[in-house]
Amino acid sequence: MRPCSTVMHLLLRCMRGCCRRSRMPRSLRRPLSYIKLIFKSLYFNSLTNSEVVFDSMLEPVFWMVEIVTRWFGMVFVFLVVALTSSVIFIAYYCLLPLVLQTYSPGWIMWHICYGHWIIVMIAFHYYKATSTPPGYPPKMKTDVPFVSVCKKCIIPKPARSHHCGICKTCILKMDHHCPWLNNCVGHYNHRYFFSFCLFLTLGCMYCSISGRNLFIDAYNAIDHFRHMEAEKQGVPVTGIGLLIGIAPSEGVAGKVLQEVSQPPYTNKDRMFHKSIIYMWVLTSTVSVALGALTLWHALLITRGETSIERHINHKETKRLAKRGKVYRNPFSYGKLNNWKVFFGVEKRSHWLTRIFLPSGHTPYGDGLTWDIYPLKKDMMPV
Numbered sequence: 001m002r003p004c005s006t007v008m009h010l011l012l013r014c015m016r017g018c019c020r021r022s023r024m025p026r027s028l029r030r031p032l033s034y035i036k037l038i039f040k041s042l043y044f045n046s047l048t049n050s051e052v053v054f055d056s057m058l059e060p061v062f063w064m065v066e067i068v069t070r071w072f073g074m075v076f077v078f079l080v081v082a083l084t085s086s087v088i089f090i091a092y093y094c095l096l097p098l099v100l101q102t103y104s105p106g107w108i109m110w111h112i113c114y115g116h117w118i119i120v121m122i123a124f125h126y127y128k129a130t131s132t133p134p135g136y137p138p139k140m141k142t143d144v145p146f147v148s149v150c151k152k153c154i155i156p157k158p159a160r161s162h163h164c165g166i167c168k169t170c171i172l173k174m175d176h177h178c179p180w181l182n183n184c185v186g187h188y189n190h191r192y193f194f195s196f197c198l199f200l201t202l203g204c205m206y207c208s209i210s211g212r213n214l215f216i217d218a219y220n221a222i223d224h225f226r227h228m229e230a231e232k233q234g235v236p237v238t239g240i241g242l243l244i245g246i247a248p249s250e251g252v253a254g255k256v257l258q259e260v261s262q263p264p265y266t267n268k269d270r271m272f273h274k275s276i277i278y279m280w281v282l283t284s285t286v287s288v289a290l291g292a293l294t295l296w297h298a299l300l301i302t303r304g305e306t307s308i309e310r311h312i313n314h315k316e317t318k319r320l321a322k323r324g325k326v327y328r329n330p331f332s333y334g335k336l337n338n339w340k341v342f343f344g345v346e347k348r349s350h351w352l353t354r355i356f357l358p359s360g361h362t363p364y365g366d367g368l369t370w371d372i373y374p375l376k377k378d379m380m381p382v
């Protein structure tokens with residue numbers, strides 16, 4: 001804190017000096033007075049520490065990110081739809097005919113059932129995640145217990161609610177604002193978001209594993225024909241060339257004839273191979289990146305916390321540890337119960353019908369009030 005305070009004190013003195021010595025143009029006076037106000041509010045504040053100063057300095061960056069995310073929200077959604085559709089199209093056009101020609105009836109059945117189930121699950125959960133509002137605290141006066149007041153909305157904030165700078169409102173059980181959904185992930189659409197990530201990862205892994213041999217063949221074919229074309233530079237390879245006497249004779253001519261006898265590498269072949277390479281690279285990359293994100297969210301769900309609460313709980317754990325106390329997340333009901341609450345599993349059959357089939361059931365609770373552990377241990381006795 002001491003070096004930080006010294007730096008800020010020096011900056012304030014410099015700014016004061018600048019203002020006194022030079023006659024500042026009117027257009028610059030207002031921004032400068034704002035900057036001075038920010039420095040003063042940070043300097044003459046007993047709660048200021050290096051973290052607050054660092055956050056304040058990063059505020060313009062956050063502001064820019066918020067503006068970009070808000071303006072390009074629909075572009076991200078279009079990208080998700082376009083990329084997913086292109087992979088589905090290639091799977092139908094390139095993979096499916098090969099599966100039908102080469103696999104046994106049992107494997108064909110499995111590929112058709114699994115592939116279509118994954119497509120339905122991805123489309124359903126993406127549509128629900130983007131179109132379902134995450135849940136908002138009431139704007140009017142109610143009896144709902146609240147933990148603080150939002151400084152931006154000027155409304156009471158129930159437990160687990162947070163303000164989203166992009167949506168410009170408070171969100172119930174806010175996890176994060178997802179640009180790929182152009183929507184906040186909160187109480188009412190958290191399950192759809194997680195299921196979408198899970199099934200998209202499974203779908204990409206399926207395409208990546210099923211298409212790995214095709215990818216190797218396509219890559220080798222493109223590489224082979226690229227080398228062949230490079231060697232053919234300046235050498236006529238057609239029969240007409242030989243007839244009019246411009247082709248070299250003897251050994252070279254024999255080689256040329258051999259090349260001519262190979263089937264031609266048409267634009268259709270080239271497009272087919274490039275599509276396979278595009279699909280494999282895209283699905284493999286997404287499998288790794290989205291797989292890691294899905295695992296991270298699965299860990300958070302197991303612990304009964306959101307992405308925002310992860311940071312808050314981490315800080316609280318460290319703060320209480322210094323005092324020799326152990327912090328316990330009040331919204332965690334035990335590993336298995338957390339999953340039951342998250343997916344809304346109320347009886348055994350729900351493990352199948354509410355997770356592995358499209359289900360539009362509402363989440364547990366209203367997102368305004370929360371059962372606190374250990375008041376109600378067995379929330380859903382399955």
Ligand SMILES: [Zn+2]
Nearest residue numbers: 150153163170
């Ligand atoms: Zn708010």
Ligand SMILES: [Zn+2]
Nearest residue numbers: 164167177184
């Ligand atoms: Zn938001």
